Amino acid sequence: MFEDIAPAKIGLEEWSRQFACVSDDLIRRYTYYGNNEWGIYLSPPATFMVYGARELKKLKYDNSLAALRLWGFTFNESERLFRARQNGMRVIATMGDLGTVPVIVMAFPSCIPFYPDCTWWTPFFNESTVLLDKASELGVPEASCFVRSSLAAFYKRAYFPKPEALFASTGASCDDYSALMQMVQDLGHDLTWLEIPYRRQRHEEDDPEEFCGTEQGYQYAARFDNYLANEYRRVWDKMRALTGNGDTAELKRSIRKANRLRRLVAKIKKTAGQASVAPFPALEMMVVEFGNLYGYGDIDEWTDIVEMVHNTVSERAAKGTGVLGPDAVPIAWITPTADPLLLNVAENLGARIVETEYVINQAHVEIDENIDPFLALARSFMNASLIGSTSERVRRIRDSVNQGRIKGVIISNMLGCSHCAMETRLIEEKLKDLPVLSIDVPAPMGITEQLRTRISAFMETLR
């Protein structure tokens, strides 16, 4: 029987050796879609390197069973989506909103949401420019977000099955992804466009009665709730037409499930951030955070995994054990990195990431369970990271600075990405009483000694 040993970050070979202790019973216990026949996903991370994720050999992983489940489940997603299609389930692409539309999709039986957007990690995990090169061939400029790989993935039809419906959110969002979704539509997909409104801050001259606020303190014109709620009703109608089903009680149930996951992740983040020693690595924490978007298409199993992560993190925090040294310097990381290796690099150089702003704030807030579900979803989305001002976006980081919880900030940018280009200087200004390092995420296999030296020098200044 496998038992967690002293927490550590280990490499692929060590994980493979450790995996020998995992019993067959344990392997059979964890399945996706609740299917015992073909739904097994527990395997050593090296399996996925063999499948093509070559960067895995450079990464270090948490050595817990929870982490093993986490990696097995997330790397299994492509297989899972094709399995879903083979077994008559409906695969639904949700694009651009990062966290809300899947809650609606999951309310329909046998409907599996996924984010093609998340293909942006693939060129880095695979150490391959195949998808980026194909995107360029299709007409995407090279100076644009790495999410352009998702267009190539649609074109190649090898990374996920052709979705039966696509919901594309645009509006107060980044330009390149909006343009990219248009190109996906041009490939012949039946795409439903949704409008994301801009979260305009309340001005002193505004009538307060026309405004409402989120739990996180963002204020916006109340009518935006209705716009968004109507957009979500369109998603509902489209899904109902597609499936022949549609029970709002199921939507409420889906919201409750999403909230349970969000609460768990919030607890993990809090416990991990406050622990004397980092109980879980930054890379796995990022995977946990992004799971809030859609539970990687099987929210029940993913929530179970996150529950296990929570137990592991809590136990380690209580014991004062963890995966980094006690002298690791607490920092915040702003904007997710497309190259996961950067998080490892930062930790190896002495950083401990205790606060993040991964442009998915909307997926971290609880959805009101006591009001009309569409309105509740709309209100939760109004907390989104990228639909308002930069000062709103970094408010939480600013609060952590004020509380003395972090000593520095790393911002990872992408060349040509509209919000990176426009926000970085402002963020630096907003956090100017702290050292801030702004780096560009290089193309796959592009992390150079120069970049490592920059991060290393930055960490030196923080000590």
Place this chain on the structure above:
Amino acid sequence: MQLIGYTCSYIPVELLALTGFRPYRLLHGDVDSSKRGEKFVRVDACPMVKSNLDHIFRNQNDFAALVGSTGCDMSRRMLDVAAENTRIPVLVFNNPRTDNRTIFHDEIDWLTQRLERLSRRQFNPASIQNEVTKWESMRVELRTIDERRAANPSQVSTASFHEVMTAYCQGAFDRDVSICRERADRPRVYLLGSAITYESNAILRLIEDHLRIVGDFNCGLSRALDIRIQEPTLAGIEETYYGQPPCVFKRPDRRFIDHVRDETRRLNCTGVVAWTLDYCDAYEFELRKIERTIDLPVLRIRSDFSLQGSSQLRTRIEAFVEMLCSKT
């Protein structure tokens, strides 16, 4: 007179003018100011946005307010940067990217209220009618110049047309908009892409040394003339601005593509010049599709406003002309 800066073709200039401030479209762009703008944003921001930020910052006392829209992400965020670095009041208009008339109309109502408060003026039907009439008569005059530009053979160069449109974009009604005849039998091309800035006239002249631009779909040129307000009321303004030929940012982009294709045919163009600024995602992503749809040769010019490569550009334009001539 103080200025009210604005950034987007969907912002009704008539409403801005009702404040008593002079509407001034933020269309600055040259190498030096773009470089200076990097004080506020990263190097990979749109060069026009960088120039505009520099202009706003250096002339902040001239502006009573800035009105932006959500049309383009960098433009929207430019207003955020301006708000953080100046004391100029900033209003951001929520211009929907999808076909969503309700949001647009509600936003015009909101903008009207905010402009009334800003200027401490009440916009009444008579003042609205007066302002619409004033701007519409300016547009009528400019359309006659545009028609001469579009004539076959073309009678007015786009470089000259740009000068008169600059007066419109800067709200300078007192400027002389007369224009001299410059008949040309050069190959007729259509211009589209990023905005043509006030400082870009030299590039237009360079292009028109060999070609004649007879139509365009660029901010800073004829896009403003697509506004034809029939009913001089607030509802008429809303309807007209909403229904204008759609910007490249609108989703889906079918109507934009169709409009460009129809215009190139109507104007008997034999080629297209696509002018894009560095990091202008919207056009960079669309160019391949535009090429496919309009089925005309396209000369792509990518710019950061620098004229350092002008000799090379001249050679490319000459080669393009040779290709167009060999096809006819």
